[in-house]
Amino acid sequence: MKIEPRTLKGFRDFLPKEARKRSYVLDILKKVFESYGFEPLETPALEYEEILAGKYGQEGDKLMYRFIDNGDRKVAMRYDQTVPLARVVAQYQNELPIPFKRYQIQNVWRAENTQRGRYREFLQVDVDAVGSYSLLTDAEIISIAIKSLEKLGFKNFKITINDRANFVGIDPSAILTIDKLKKIGKEGVLKELKDKGLPTSSLDEILNKQINDKLKTISDVLKDKRVIFDSSLARGLDYYTGLIFEVGVEGYDVGSIAGGGRYDDLVGMFAGRQIPAVGFAFGFDRLIEAMETLNLFPSELYTTKVLVAFENSELQKKALKIANELRDKKINSEVYPEDVNLEKQLKYADKKQIPYVVIINDKGFMMKDMGKRTQEELNLEQIVEKLK
Amino acid sequence: MKIEPRTLKGFRDFLPKEARKRSYVLDILKKVFESYGFEPLETPALEYEEILAGKYGQEGDKLMYRFIDNGDRKVAMRYDQTVPLARVVAQYQNELPIPFKRYQIQNVWRAENTQRGRYREFLQVDVDAVGSYSLLTDAEIISIAIKSLEKLGFKNFKITINDRANFVGIDPSAILTIDKLKKIGKEGVLKELKDKGLPTSSLDEILNKQINDKLKTISDVLKDKRVIFDSSLARGLDYYTGLIFEVGVEGYDVGSIAGGGRYDDLVGMFAGRQIPAVGFAFGFDRLIEAMETLNLFPSELYTTKVLVAFENSELQKKALKIANELRDKKINSEVYPEDVNLEKQLKYADKKQIPYVVIINDKGFMMKDMGKRTQEELNLEQIVEKLK
Numbered sequence: 001m002k003i004e005p006r007t008l009k010g011f012r013d014f015l016p017k018e019a020r021k022r023s024y025v026l027d028i029l030k031k032v033f034e035s036y037g038f039e040p041l042e043t044p045a046l047e048y049e050e051i052l053a054g055k056y057g058q059e060g061d062k063l064m065y066r067f068i069d070n071g072d073r074k075v076a077m078r079y080d081q082t083v084p085l086a087r088v089v090a091q092y093q094n095e096l097p098i099p100f101k102r103y104q105i106q107n108v109w110r111a112e113n114t115q116r117g118r119y120r121e122f123l124q125v126d127v128d129a130v131g132s133y134s135l136l137t138d139a140e141i142i143s144i145a146i147k148s149l150e151k152l153g154f155k156n157f158k159i160t161i162n163d164r165a166n167f168v169g170i171d172p173s174a175i176l177t178i179d180k181l182k183k184i185g186k187e188g189v190l191k192e193l194k195d196k197g198l199p200t201s202s203l204d205e206i207l208n209k210q211i212n213d214k215l216k217t218i219s220d221v222l223k224d225k226r227v228i229f230d231s232s233l234a235r236g237l238d239y240y241t242g243l244i245f246e247v248g249v250e251g252y253d254v255g256s257i258a259g260g261g262r263y264d265d266l267v268g269m270f271a272g273r274q275i276p277a278v279g280f281a282f283g284f285d286r287l288i289e290a291m292e293t294l295n296l297f298p299s300e301l302y303t304t305k306v307l308v309a310f311e312n313s314e315l316q317k318k319a320l321k322i323a324n325e326l327r328d329k330k331i332n333s334e335v336y337p338e339d340v341n342l343e344k345q346l347k348y349a350d351k352k353q354i355p356y357v358v359i360i361n362d363k364g365f366m367m368k369d370m371g372k373r374t375q376e377e378l379n380l381e382q383i384v385e386k387l388k
Numbered sequence: 389m390k391i392e393p394r395t396l397k398g399f400r401d402f403l404p405k406e407a408r409k410r411s412y413v414l415d416i417l418k419k420v421f422e423s424y425g426f427e428p429l430e431t432p433a434l435e436y437e438e439i440l441a442g443k444y445g446q447e448g449d450k451l452m453y454r455f456i457d458n459g460d461r462k463v464a465m466r467y468d469q470t471v472p473l474a475r476v477v478a479q480y481q482n483e484l485p486i487p488f489k490r491y492q493i494q495n496v497w498r499a500e501n502t503q504r505g506r507y508r509e510f511l512q513v514d515v516d517a518v519g520s521y522s523l524l525t526d527a528e529i530i531s532i533a534i535k536s537l538e539k540l541g542f543k544n545f546k547i548t549i550n551d552r553a554n555f556v557g558i559d560p561s562a563i564l565t566i567d568k569l570k571k572i573g574k575e576g577v578l579k580e581l582k583d584k585g586l587p588t589s590s591l592d593e594i595l596n597k598q599i600n601d602k603l604k605t606i607s608d609v610l611k612d613k614r615v616i617f618d619s620s621l622a623r624g625l626d627y628y629t630g631l632i633f634e635v636g637v638e639g640y641d642v643g644s645i646a647g648g649g650r651y652d653d654l655v656g657m658f659a660g661r662q663i664p665a666v667g668f669a670f671g672f673d674r675l676i677e678a679m680e681t682l683n684l685f686p687s688e689l690y691t692t693k694v695l696v697a698f699e700n701s702e703l704q705k706k707a708l709k710i711a712n713e714l715r716d717k718k719i720n721s722e723v724y725p726e727d728v729n730l731e732k733q734l735k736y737a738d739k740k741q742i743p744y745v746v747i748i749n750d751k752g753f754m755m756k757d758m759g760k761r762t763q764e765e766l767n768l769e770q771i772v773e774k775l776k
Contacts, residue, residue: 002660007479013430034691045399070450070453090393109433121434348485351485
């Protein structure tokens with residue numbers, strides 16, 4: 001029986017070209033997170049269903065991957081990284097330093113309608129500090145978002161901030177409408193409020209709000225002009241209790257690429273007491289898309305820097321030796337393993353996007369720049385110098 | 389209702405202390421793999437059941453996590469990384485460079501009996517080259533294993549090699565017995581062969597085998613005294629077709645920490661033709677255990693290098709500024725976010741295993757070495773110098 005090689009809808013293979021991009025971004029992000037003392041946490045793909053069920057509203061319960069395992073246990077696949085964080089905080093309360101500053105970068109699974117361009121398996125990048133009410137932590141979280149964007153190469157971005165306190169007394173349904181202000185404009189918001197039978201005055205009420213003491217304190221610590229108060233920013237999730245913020249990037253208008261805030265009533269769910277928390281998450285697929293749109297990936301995002309090619313089969317062993325020497329000098333290099341002609345070796349380099357080829361011939365070395373399509377005779381020392 | 393925070397049997401949380409170790413090892417391994425031109429591949433956690441079913445024998449079908457998803461599809465969780473590799477090779481045959489040299493580092497799930505010290509979710513680290521029959525590729529795979537071990541700090545290890553061809557004509561059940569030679573000794577093997585009603589002569593037949601031309605060629609390329617021919621090495625898996633090898637480490641006798649070989653009849657299963665392949669895998673949990681046993685982790689495996697502490701609350705803002713300056717110099721640093729006394733800050737540093745604390749007082753800076761329990765007055769320049 002021939003089985004067709006295919007993947008499930010909403011699930012993706014990441015071939016090297018894509019996987020390289022992803023790890024390029026993740027390496028930078030991890031370094032930034034760790035520079036602020038945030039540490040990695042990993043939790044299992046499967047949890048007891050009771051840990052996750054009922055934590056994400058009706059939609060979550062519907063979209064969650066759940067099944068009965070071989071031992072008749074009801075289990076569910078990781079749906080986000082916040083509920084597992086809450087479990088970890090309760091389960092290991094005596095072992096964890098407080099504040100517990102962790103980042104978590106793992107896949108989550110949601111049986112979403114893929115027609116909306118959503119995936120059923122996608123990477124979440126979460127950064128959260130648990131256990132402190134201090135506004136310095138709020139500022140630190142925003143600071144990490146800013147530093148991450150800078151290190152990834154983003155130039156024109158802004159962080160809009162608001163305080164959930166500004167929405168106290170406003171109908172939740174009105175908040176959802178006002179949150180669309182940037183998308184549908186003032187007219188659109190007013191119309192939708194009317195359609196919903198809600199007082200249109202709530203829009204003005206919100207727009208007239210001024211920055212409060214908390215947000216001022218956070219702003220003062222950050223001293224960054226890209227951090228802007230926006231009283232209409234609401235963010236959909238209703239678990240936020242204080243600061244909320246979103247990152248918008250010029251030239252990429254699909255939506256915000258990161259967002260977060262303070263949520264003091266969520267992480268304590270298993271511990272049975274209030275545990276404050278503030279954090280943010282990157283929309284990783286959007287982040288990659290934004291970087292592609294803005295051309296922020298290095299033009300040479302390769303694994304192998306140089307293919308050491310041989311002009312005839314007698315020289316293949318020498319090529320292996322040279323490749324080893326280059327590797328010792330931290331230059332990623334490889335040799336085509338079969339005894340084939342030069343043309344085939346060059347084709348391989350091209351297909352694998354290897355930027356340089358050193359051709360060994362009976363006289364010496366020829367170095368080819370595969371991008372520029374130029375070549376020059378060099379000795380080994382010069383080659384190393386050039387490739388370093 | 390109070391829900392007990394707990395994890396499923398065989399599933400683990402990796403708190404920062406453990407997660408740091410894991411990423412220390414993985415960072416080193418990825419660098420080695422990439423230095424030889426091996427590139428990352430990621431495949432989904434869930435596959436159509438028909439892709440995985442029947443590929444791992446009866447035991448695999450029993451231990452595989454399988455269920456019906458919300459769309460009534462039969463799905464299964466990743467059980468290894470070789471079958472997904474075979475699918476990828478068939479699905480994207482025109483896009484992939486040949487040889488396709490990939491590494492894959494993802495979790496797999498098996499409903500194992502956890503009493504045998506096995507986990508139900510564990511990381512696999514696979515390195516494989518697909519599409520070449522060349523013995524140079526066999527040698528390269530062993531070379532990567534050696535380089536990985538060296539970079540991780542292993543000193544006394546050996547690679548035993550054999551060729552599956554040496555077992556042609558020997559009863560498969562006898563092979564399994566002879567494979568236990570190191571564990572149960574010659575006497576034990578002879579007894580078990582007798583018990584099974586198999587000719588005891590097969591042991592001598594195997595032990596008298598000499599290194600053949602293929603293995604000699606591989607050895608000649610490697611020129612490494614730690615690579616040793618062992619005619620009794622069989623490796624359990626029956627899909628190998630040529631070279632087989634295992635890595636043993638002195639001082640860690642739980643078992644081999646890595647192994648692999650050539651398997652030319654497996655990767656083509658979806659493509660419907662023979663596709664040669666050679667590769668190896670680390671037993672990641674064993675690797676970590678071996679490194680712990682042999683004390684190969686750096687003594688200071690921290691995330692935050694320095695906590696910038698403040699002697700009184702007026703100095704907290706200054707601490708934030710200093711921490712930022714240190715970060716700019718690539719020194720991971722943090723400040724305790726709440727206004728607490730010095731003792732509490734030091735306790736936090738201790739619990740988080742932060743190796744240094746810089747205490748800001750009204751006169752200047754005091755730097756504490758948390759391991760040595762020493763302290764000295766330094767200026768900022770000296771602190772940076774010391775921490776770099």
